[in-house]
Amino acid sequence: MVRLVKSAGFVADVENALRVSEENWGRDGRARYTLLVTHALADLARDSHRLGVHELPERPGFFGYALRHSRNNMPAVQRVGQPRHVIYFRLTEDRDAVRLLRLLHDRMLPEPWLPPADEAP
Incomplete structure (x- = not known):
């Protein structure tokens, strides 16, 4: 298991x-999204190369993981219907930590929101 650095x-x-989840779906919606984010982070800590992780073609060494890939591992009553966010991250040089960079809506292009490629992970 690797460390997560936010x-x-x-x-x-x-x-x-x-x-936004709370504004649109109330406290229950916020609670479900909180659980999903927490679950997705635990999934990445266990395996930062798990199914659903993809390297960004335009940014080698930067990875994305859509929350939807962790959705089905949750109890049905706690599932978010259509999660729309992607976790963007890098691995540290020694690969003992995941540096969590951004959580962006899947319609957003990540490039303008990510740090420079030469910035240490």
Whole structure:
């Protein structure tokens, strides 16, 4: 299992996604999305190359993982209907940690929101 290191951008993105979930689907919707994000992070900590992880073709060394890939591992009553966010991350050089960069809506292009490629992971 690897460590998860959350960037300030990632933390702000999660807070925003949970706020929007609550605005649209109430407290229960926020609670379900919180569980999904938590579950997806645990999945990445267990296996940062799990099914659903993809390297960004335009940014070697940067990876994406859509929350929907962790959705089906949750109890049916706690599932989010159509999760729309993607976790963007890098592995540290020694591969003992996942640096969580952003949590972006799947319609957003990640490029403008990610740090420079030469910035240390």
